[in-house]
Amino acid sequence: MKKHNFSAGPSVLPEFTIKKTAEAVLDFAGTGLSVMEVSHRDKEFMAVMDQARDLFKEILDIPSGYEVVFLGGGASMQFCMVPYNLLNKKAAYLNTGTWASKALKEAKFFGEVVEVASSKDENFSYIPKNYEVPADADYFHITTNNTIFGTEIRKDLDVKVPLVADMSSDIFSRPVDVSKYAIIYGGAQKNLAPAGVTFAVIREDVLGKVDRPIPTMLNYKTHIENGSMFNTPPVLPVFAALQTLIWLKEQGGVKEMEKRNIRKATMLYDEIERNKLFKSTVKYEEDRSIMNICFVMADEYKELEADFRTFASSRGMVGIKGHRSVGGFRASCYNALPEESVKALIDTMREFEKNH
Amino acid sequence: MKKHNFSAGPSVLPEFTIKKTAEAVLDFAGTGLSVMEVSHRDKEFMAVMDQARDLFKEILDIPSGYEVVFLGGGASMQFCMVPYNLLNKKAAYLNTGTWASKALKEAKFFGEVVEVASSKDENFSYIPKNYEVPADADYFHITTNNTIFGTEIRKDLDVKVPLVADMSSDIFSRPVDVSKYAIIYGGAQKNLAPAGVTFAVIREDVLGKVDRPIPTMLNYKTHIENGSMFNTPPVLPVFAALQTLIWLKEQGGVKEMEKRNIRKATMLYDEIERNKLFKSTVKYEEDRSIMNICFVMADEYKELEADFRTFASSRGMVGIKGHRSVGGFRASCYNALPEESVKALIDTMREFEKNH
Numbered sequence: 001m002k003k004h005n006f007s008a009g010p011s012v013l014p015e016f017t018i019k020k021t022a023e024a025v026l027d028f029a030g031t032g033l034s035v036m037e038v039s040h041r042d043k044e045f046m047a048v049m050d051q052a053r054d055l056f057k058e059i060l061d062i063p064s065g066y067e068v069v070f071l072g073g074g075a076s077m078q079f080c081m082v083p084y085n086l087l088n089k090k091a092a093y094l095n096t097g098t099w100a101s102k103a104l105k106e107a108k109f110f111g112e113v114v115e116v117a118s119s120k121d122e123n124f125s126y127i128p129k130n131y132e133v134p135a136d137a138d139y140f141h142i143t144t145n146n147t148i149f150g151t152e153i154r155k156d157l158d159v160k161v162p163l164v165a166d167m168s169s170d171i172f173s174r175p176v177d178v179s180k181y182a183i184i185y186g187g188a189q190k191n192l193a194p195a196g197v198t199f200a201v202i203r204e205d206v207l208g209k210v211d212r213p214i215p216t217m218l219n220y221k222t223h224i225e226n227g228s229m230f231n232t233p234p235v236l237p238v239f240a241a242l243q244t245l246i247w248l249k250e251q252g253g254v255k256e257m258e259k260r261n262i263r264k265a266t267m268l269y270d271e272i273e274r275n276k277l278f279k280s281t282v283k284y285e286e287d288r289s290i291m292n293i294c295f296v297m298a299d300e301y302k303e304l305e306a307d308f309r310t311f312a313s314s315r316g317m318v319g320i321k322g323h324r325s326v327g328g329f330r331a332s333c334y335n336a337l338p339e340e341s342v343k344a345l346i347d348t349m350r351e352f353e354k355n356h
Numbered sequence: 357m358k359k360h361n362f363s364a365g366p367s368v369l370p371e372f373t374i375k376k377t378a379e380a381v382l383d384f385a386g387t388g389l390s391v392m393e394v395s396h397r398d399k400e401f402m403a404v405m406d407q408a409r410d411l412f413k414e415i416l417d418i419p420s421g422y423e424v425v426f427l428g429g430g431a432s433m434q435f436c437m438v439p440y441n442l443l444n445k446k447a448a449y450l451n452t453g454t455w456a457s458k459a460l461k462e463a464k465f466f467g468e469v470v471e472v473a474s475s476k477d478e479n480f481s482y483i484p485k486n487y488e489v490p491a492d493a494d495y496f497h498i499t500t501n502n503t504i505f506g507t508e509i510r511k512d513l514d515v516k517v518p519l520v521a522d523m524s525s526d527i528f529s530r531p532v533d534v535s536k537y538a539i540i541y542g543g544a545q546k547n548l549a550p551a552g553v554t555f556a557v558i559r560e561d562v563l564g565k566v567d568r569p570i571p572t573m574l575n576y577k578t579h580i581e582n583g584s585m586f587n588t589p590p591v592l593p594v595f596a597a598l599q600t601l602i603w604l605k606e607q608g609g610v611k612e613m614e615k616r617n618i619r620k621a622t623m624l625y626d627e628i629e630r631n632k633l634f635k636s637t638v639k640y641e642e643d644r645s646i647m648n649i650c651f652v653m654a655d656e657y658k659e660l661e662a663d664f665r666t667f668a669s670s671r672g673m674v675g676i677k678g679h680r681s682v683g684g685f686r687a688s689c690y691n692a693l694p695e696e697s698v699k700a701l702i703d704t705m706r707e708f709e710k711n712h
Binding site: 001002003005007008009010011012013017018021022025026031032033034035036037038039040042071072073074075076077079080084102105106109187189193194195196197198213215216217218230231232233234235236237240318319 | 357359361363364365366367368369373374377378381382387388389390391392393394395396398427428429430431432433435436440458461462465543545549550551552553554569571572573574586587588589590591592593596674675
């Protein structure tokens with residue numbers, strides 16, 4: 001049976017990426033060796049790293065003055081690297097969910113942290129607006145997409161202090177005005193690569209302003225100066241990321257991705273609205289994520305939750321169980337998820353409705 | 357032409373690991389999904405993580421009181437995590453090469469560091485002995501195998517303070533008396549897995565003794581308490597590591613590996629001694645690495661270096677160029693390197709000798 005992979009991350013990757021990586025595990029770039037056993041200093045892999053960096057910049061239309069690095073450790077390590085490199089006295093954080101809270105918590109190891117707003121009071125079901133960012137903050141941190149709660153900031157904010165964004169789960173899902181950000185980072189295991197590589201887009205002029213000494217591996221400058229090759233990079237995940245970037249460009253880039261993502265998300269939100277059994281968990285339409293679509297059983301059908309999970313699973317749906325802090329269901333519709341999978345889920349929801 | 361992969365790392369992996377990983381990239385554990393796109397919380401991957409941890413403990417015969425974690429970031433990140441977690445006032449380091457020096461340098465961010473001995477005066481061509489480790493050091497750090505210089509500490513040292521060892525390039529090459537160590541860590545990209553995963557074996561009672569607050573991701577306790585699943589682990593590299601561990605056990609474990617490694621290394625060192633064109637770079641026989649075998653042209657044949665490199669390359673030898681700080685050649689003979697490859701290199705050295 002065809003599987004429809006709605007996992008929140010690691011998650012569906014383009015067939016192109018999977019095919020190319022499977023080939024390279026057996027023979028990488030005609031070297032006769034596996035991509036898992038070539039030296040990262042070999043010219044064939046150096047070319048992969050260079051091309052991945054260049055394509056990342058091209059597809060996201062990154063202006064000059066910024067550098068892109070590929071690191072290990074996941075976005076969670078960035079929660080600590082960002083304040084290590086940027087927080088001198090005070091940082092401002094917008095609390096929109098579990099990951100935003102974790103990022104904020106780490107910053108407290110390094111200085112004063114102002115939570116400018118939080119939607120925790122309503123289980124993070126909306127994106128706070130009308131908050132004020134302190135003018136003397138070293139930076140303002142946001143989580144653009146809240147994977148667990150299905151909310152998203154899909155506009156590039158205007159703020160007067162350096163803007164830092166965790167885009168782990170919506171990078172490359174839409175065009176981004178990079179010039180509005182000081183740092184954009186994310187774990188790559190949603191729209192880009194298998195788990196094991198993390199990206200950071202860094203405006204170089206924000207670095208070098210903190211008083212504390214920074215351990216070498218935690219210092220962004222180390223990785224910028226060494227082209228992400230200060231130490232052995234995660235070779236295979238970087239190779240796979242490059243394949244996704246090649247695919248992304250061929251498909252028409254982020255503009256085309258946004259079009260497809262909005263189409264997929266609209267189809268599914270429309271069905272959630274229409275179907276008597278389900279309801280969205282997000283309070284305002286404008287805050288709905290186009291990446292992670294969260295829904296629960298309507299109040300009068302609550303007892304059907306386990307049944308629908310079983311039914312959907314029997315129809316090939318994978319990974320649609322909602323996070324325990326929200327319950328219900330979460331359909332993650334990343335770039336590589338085919339429209340066909342969204343349609344299959346909608347058909348499943350309709351069939352289930354008919355039966356009840 | 358058959359390639360013989362002598363790369364220093366990332367480096368040759370067992371054919372079993374490559375084959376199993378290539379299969380899993382296309383279909384992981386019968387899920388119908390790639391190992392690159394399954395959730396790390398799926399039961400199939402949880403089983404991989406659990407089995408990898410258990411086999412790691414079993415093969416290395418790790419006593420109770422220790423835990424094994426799999427992390428991202430490479431051994432270079434451990435250079436910073438070790439002092440973050442262990443250095444309260446003073447640490448002692450043995451300086452046996454480039455990586456040992458880097459580890460030592462990072463520790464200085466966290467407190468007083470005593471270099472108990474160094475072989476830098478003779479380009480790290482030997483392992484210092486007869487040094488004294490300060491009794492009040494929080495720990496003593498060694499690099500058991502010096503990949504670049506071809507020296508190795510192949511005995512488990514007796515010291516009175518907690519012993520911390522970077523075993524990136526000789527883990528699983530021989531039986532180790534783990535009870536003599538407080539922490540053993542390493543990048544996995546030599547004897548275990550593709551680049552992107554790092555292991556740490558931690559005696560739990562050494563943790564929790566420093567005064568400083570430790571950011572969550574840099575705290576060993578975080579990863580121990582969460583079974584290496586605090587954040588998304590590098591899924592594919594962990595999967596590949598498990599395949600190598602399965603292979604290792606089937607082959608007879610670390611005792612059998614040591615036997616094979618000594619046999620391979622002896623063959624090659626004997627040829628270096630015998631062949632008039634070459635000489636070893638290691639000062640004392642007892643310090644010779646069985647993993648990375650470094651040699652240069654004998655003084656009267658120095659001008660043949662580039663020729664031999666070309667000749668060896670034409671015979672299928674990959675990655676035998678020595679590191680720039682030593683020059684000449686380095687044949688890395690990790691567990692997965694077949695004896696046949698060592699024989700092919702020896703034949704190449706003999707043929708080259710005949711021609712000159």
